Amino acid sequence: MNKWVLLSGLCAAGALTAGMTMGGGSARDLAGVAFADKIAPIVYEKCTPCHRPGQVAPFSLMNYEDAKRRSGTIARVVEKRFMPPWKAVSGYGSFKHENRLTDEQVALFKAWHEAGAPRGEPSTEPKPPVFSTEWALGQPDLIVSADKEFKLGAEGEDVYRNFVIKTDYKESKWIRAIDVAPGNRKIVHHVIAFLDSGGRALNLEKSTKDGQPGYSTSGGGVGFLPDGALGGWAPGLQPFETPKGTAFELKPGTTIVLQVHYHKSGKEETDKTKLAIYLAKEKVEKEMRLAWIANPFFRLKAGNASQSVNMAYTVQADVTAYGAMPHMHLLGKSMKAWVELPDGKEVPLVAIDQWDFNWQLTYEFAKPLKIPAGSTVRATAVYDNSANNPNNPNKPPKDVRWGEQTTDEMALLIVSFTRDTN
């Protein structure tokens, strides 16, 4: 408990100093801020990848008029750190592809709005970015998908559909990256590729009689404990590429379960999402694995606005870790994960202080992290099971335990790693 307080205290102090430096130096820079010189470059880099036609975001931010029309809302959501959707607390761990605004950029949006959102000199304005429709990592080695389109209704709850992709490879395939091309970006919220070597997904699909490909589950699980995963995809995220000499193993006879989380659009829609697979080019020395560090033994008391659940796993061999993905459901409030080294020293992994179920991101470490045998990976998840939590699915609140449904909870941290010796 003391450690928790100490760590969050440190973060707050960091934020404070950053804020102070800013206030002194940049009042002059903020005067006369205009779209053309200061705002457009940020919007085009940090917002337009999602805020453009056919993408997840509900409106475009492609030019001056788009941004001016919403300057007030933009200033508000960037200040609250609701946008861009990057949930890792700044200063706790450091990450690749970090999609976060600096305090200075947030201040620029605010000053711009308060100045009446001026355009500035259009001739100096950067051009909106052009996005290629190609795969970010080039031509994939394999592209797989369900064999038919999936039809999604117009209205109602989100749907988790699991598309079962049989493979018939005679020997293991070594996978260095996956990428996803959503068939219909209006409805595809995020995608996770799970692995099943037990034929369980095939059975679930067989017993589904709605005439559609795949089978549905009601909460982000696949209906059983999968044998592993190849990773996930969310809009606006760079695909994770395993470092040289490492790869995920796809064993013969393994089925890929491509889980697509759909948001309904108000109209009937169809989708056929494609999974791209990139095979390792060099000899694979180390298998990339995923460790599922979980604590399924909890009961979140109805009405409790701040209940903690601790997870811990002691590492038995020297390993190298590459990234971490915290996972909770709707009652989740925050999670903090770190490694306690054998000498007691703590190394931060990732902290999220405003958990948002809609943004299940994997945070890839800026540098691979060596974790010696005898270290303990620890995480603390905090939940709000009170009536004041607007996401609480139970009205009135009731006791909640571990489970697959969105209305159940999870306390889970997934860490990608390799073993240093075999």
Ligand code: HEC
């Ligand atoms: C990874 C994709 C992504 C990126 C990057 C992104 N957005 Fe969004 N944005 C969304 C989605 C999806 C929504 C709808 C969210 C929802 O309804 O929960 C949204 C909603 C918004 C809203 C409406 C919020 C409200 O309360 O009505 C604003 C304003 C906004 N974004 C501004 C921005 C700005 C400014 C940036 C860049 C600094 C940005 N977004 C970057 C995906 C993104």
